[in-house]
Amino acid sequence: MSRRSKSARSRKDEYHKVEQTPWRRFRNPHPPIDILSPDQLDAIHDSSMRVLSEIGIKVLCGRSRSILSAIGCTVDESSEIVRFDPGLVAEYVAHAPGTAELHARNPAYNLTIGGDEIIFSSVMCPPFANDLDRGRRAGTFEEMCEFVKLVHAINAVHQAGGGGFEPLDLPAETRHLDVGYAHATLTDKTWKAWSNGAERARDAIAMAKIMMDFTDEDLIARPVITAPINTNSPLMIDTAMAEGIVEMAGVGQPLVIAPFTMAGAMSPATEAGALSVQNAEALAGVVLAQAVRKGAPVVYGSYLTNVDMRTGSPLFGTPVFAKTTWASGQLARRYGLPFRSSLNTGSNSVDAQAAYETQLCLWAAVTAHANILFGSAGWLEGGLSGSYEKLILDAELLQLAIESFQPIEVNKDTLGFEAIRDVGPGGHFFGSPHTLARYDRAFYHPILTDTRNYETWNEQGRDSAEHRANRIWKRMLAEYQKPEMDEAVDEELRDFVARRKREIVARLAA
C-alpha cells in the first residue's frame, strides 16, 4: 500500500452538472416484509434440504466435486451428482460471514454488503447495446466505455455492473481484460468482475491487486471484487461457474451466488417449488465457497421470475417476483447471509412498462431488505439490452427510493409553528421567511421528471420521458470527468493486459 501515498480522489461533487441527489450509501431502517410464516419458511428449507440430500446437484467441475467430496459430500462421479447432508450444509453455511466490506479505488465509494445496506449495482453484460440514436445493436468496446462513464457519473448507482453490454468487437477470449481495464480506470467505484472460468477470475484478481496496490493478504483483508455466479437451474453448476466460486473464495472476494429459477421453466410453476430449487442451488454454492475457504464472504442470491404460462415468454416485475423476493430475504436471514435481488423489465423500450416493472422489483427488493441489487441501472428487454436511456430512468427510480427512505427531521425549526402562525389561515408560504430560508435545498429535485405544464410541453414537441432521458445521458457523458489514477498503476495495468493477451493468443494458436 506504500507505492502511492496520495492516491487519486474523485471530485465527484464537482463534475455532475446534471443535477442529482448526492452519492450516499443507502439503508432501509424499517423491518423487512415477511411474507412467509415461520412454518412455511421451515417447510421450504426442509424441502430444499431433501433436494440437496436426496436428489443432489450436478457439478460439472471435477475440481469442485473433489473439494466437496473432501468435506463429506457424497459424489457420484459417473453422473457428476453431489449430494449434501443437511447437517453438513448447516455447518458450512454457518461459516459464511453476515456482511462483507467492499473496498473501492476511491474509499468514498466503499460499501458493505449486508445488514440494512442496499447496494445498487448496474447491469452487467447483455448481448446488445440500445439507445434512441443508434438503435439496438451489437455494442462495441468504445460504446461500453461510454456506458461505464455514465454509470460512474450517476450518484445513485453504487457499483458499476461490469460491462453494460458485451463489447462484441473484441475477441471473446481476451475481452474480459479490456473490460477489466476499462472499469479499473474509468470509474473509481467498485465493480462486478467477470468470474466465469478460472482464467477470467484469476485475471480479475490480478488486476484488482494492481489497481489497489494490494498483496494477496491485503485483498483477503479488504475485499475489492464482487463476483457474480449463476447456477444452471435446475440443480446444476457448470464448470465455469464452479471455477469462479473456487478462485474467488480462495482469495476471499465476495461471491454472489444466484440461481436463475424461472418458475414454470427452470423450476416448478409454483412459488414454493421454485424457492425450494433456488434455495438448494444457492446453498450448494455457499457450501462450495466455504469448503474452499471458511469465512469467505458469500451472498445469497435470488433471481426468480416466471414465464407467462400462455405464451412461454418470461415476465419481469411480477407478483411472483415480489412475493418470492420477500420470501428469499427471509431465507437469507435464516442463514445469516446477505441477500441479492435484481431490477428487471421485459419492455423493449423505455416506456411506462419499463418503469413499472423495474420499480415493482425495486420496492419489493428494498422492502425485502435485499442488500445488493443487480441490474439496477440500464437493464432492458429482459436482459438482452443495456440501454442508455434506461440508465437515466433508473437513476431517477433509484434516487427516489434512496431519498424516500431518509428520516423526517422533526424539531422546533422544521415544525415551524411561528411560520404557520405568521402566514395564518388562507395565507401563502411562498414568500414566508421560513420557506425562503430553505429555497434552494428543500425537497427532492428530479433528474428526468418533467415539470412543464401541458401547454408548454405540447408546444415544445410533446416528448416522453424516454426522449428526455436521451438528452440527459448525452449531457452527462459530455460532462464526464475521468477519476485520476496514478500513472504507474495505469501503466502496470496496461502491461498486465498486454501480457495476458499475448499469452492467451499464443495458447489459442498452439
Next chain:
Amino acid sequence: MSRRSKSARSRKDEYHKVEQTPWRRFRNPHPPIDILSPDQLDAIHDSSMRVLSEIGIKVLCGRSRSILSAIGCTVDESSEIVRFDPGLVAEYVAHAPGTAELHARNPAYNLTIGGDEIIFSSVMCPPFANDLDRGRRAGTFEEMCEFVKLVHAINAVHQAGGGGFEPLDLPAETRHLDVGYAHATLTDKTWKAWSNGAERARDAIAMAKIMMDFTDEDLIARPVITAPINTNSPLMIDTAMAEGIVEMAGVGQPLVIAPFTMAGAMSPATEAGALSVQNAEALAGVVLAQAVRKGAPVVYGSYLTNVDMRTGSPLFGTPVFAKTTWASGQLARRYGLPFRSSLNTGSNSVDAQAAYETQLCLWAAVTAHANILFGSAGWLEGGLSGSYEKLILDAELLQLAIESFQPIEVNKDTLGFEAIRDVGPGGHFFGSPHTLARYDRAFYHPILTDTRNYETWNEQGRDSAEHRANRIWKRMLAEYQKPEMDEAVDEELRDFVARRKREIVARLAA
C-alpha cells in the same frame, strides 16, 4: 328494502373479455412502515394542537361555526376563526369509528374503509379529458359516461371516482345530478359523490336512497356514499366544504377529509411543518363531523406533496410524498381513524414518468396502510386530466400490487419435491406434469405488459405501453355491459333528476 326482491347482480366474470385478475378486496397483512419515532409523532401532534388552539381554523360557514361554538370551541365571528381546545379535540375525535362499511348496489362490491383493507378509488373530476385519439380537451357528459363504464369494467378499481372529468357541456348548476345518475346506473360499484355544498350533498343523499331503496335509517345503518372533502390549506374550511361535512355527517355517510397541503406553498417547506398543518386541518374537520353526529364515519386524509422549489411547479410521486404518507398513516392510527392517501403524477402523457410517479405513490400508500386511495385510476397531468390510457396503466399497477400482497401457498403439492426429483438436474419443467396441471392458472397474467420479443415488437411498429393502452380501453369499452337495474328504480332516479333540474333552473331564473 322490499321493493326489489331480486336485485340485479353484475355478471362481472362474464363480461370482462379483456383479461384481468378477478375483483377482490385488498388487504395488506404486513405491518405498516413507521417512519416517525414515538417522540416525533408526539411532537407533530403537539404542534398541530397548538395550531388548533392558538392559531385556529378559519371556517367560512356560519352554520358550522355555530355547531363548533355549541360544543365549546372558541369562535371569533369577526375573523371567522375557530379555536379548538386540545382536550375537546381528543374527546370528539374519539367518537369517530375506526372503520366504516360501504354498501354498493351490488353487494359483491361492498367495501370496508379501515383496518388492513385498501380501496382503490378512481380519479374524481379534473377539468380535462384526455386520450390519444381525441387529445386533451374539455370533456363531455357522453365521454364521462365512457369513463364511468371503463372504471366499472376494471376489476382492480374498487370504487368509481365520481366523474373521471367534469362534463363541461352540461350546466354547472345541475351537472351533479347527471353525474350522480350516470354513476347510479352505469356501475354497481360504490362511488364518490359530489359533496361540495349543502344542495349537492342533499341531492347525492336523495339519489343514494332511491338507488338502494333506503330510508334515512337504512342509509345511516348501511352507508352508501363516499364523500370527499378538501380543506383549503392553510387552515381554512370554505362554506361548500363545511356544508358537505354537516350534511353527510348528519346521515352518517363516510366523509374523507383531506387537506391539500402542498409543502412550500400551502404549508411550510418542511415535512414536519406540512404534517402539522395537515393534522390540524384534518382533525378540525373530524371534530365538526362528530359535533354534527357522534360516531359519523370519517376518514383521516392526506394529500401532501411539494412544489419544486426551483420552478414553483407541483411535484408528484416524490420522496416527500412517501415519507409524509408513512407519517400520516401513523397519525391516523394514533387517532384510530381510517386513512386516505392518493395516487398522483404530474406527467403530461402516459410515459415512464406517469408510471414511476404513480407507482411510488402506490407502494408508499400500501406500505403505509392507507385505506382508501383517491386518484387510483385515470389521474394524469397533476390532476388536470382524466386520461383513458392512464386508466389502463393504472389497472396494471393496481393488479400488480393486489396480487403481490397475496400469500404464498406452501404445502406438499406446491413444494413439488417429486416433480423436482422427476425433472432432475439440467432438466426442464415446461413439460412436467406438475407444470401442465397448472398451465392455465399459474401466475399473474398482465393487461398491458408486452411480452413480444424485440424483433416482433420492432416489426409490428414499436408501440409503447401508451399506445397499447389506447387499444385496450377501446376493446374494454366495446365489451362493456351495463349492470342490470330495476326499471322502477331507474325511473324514480330519472324523475328525481328532472324535478331537481326544474327547481334549480326556476330558482336561478328568479
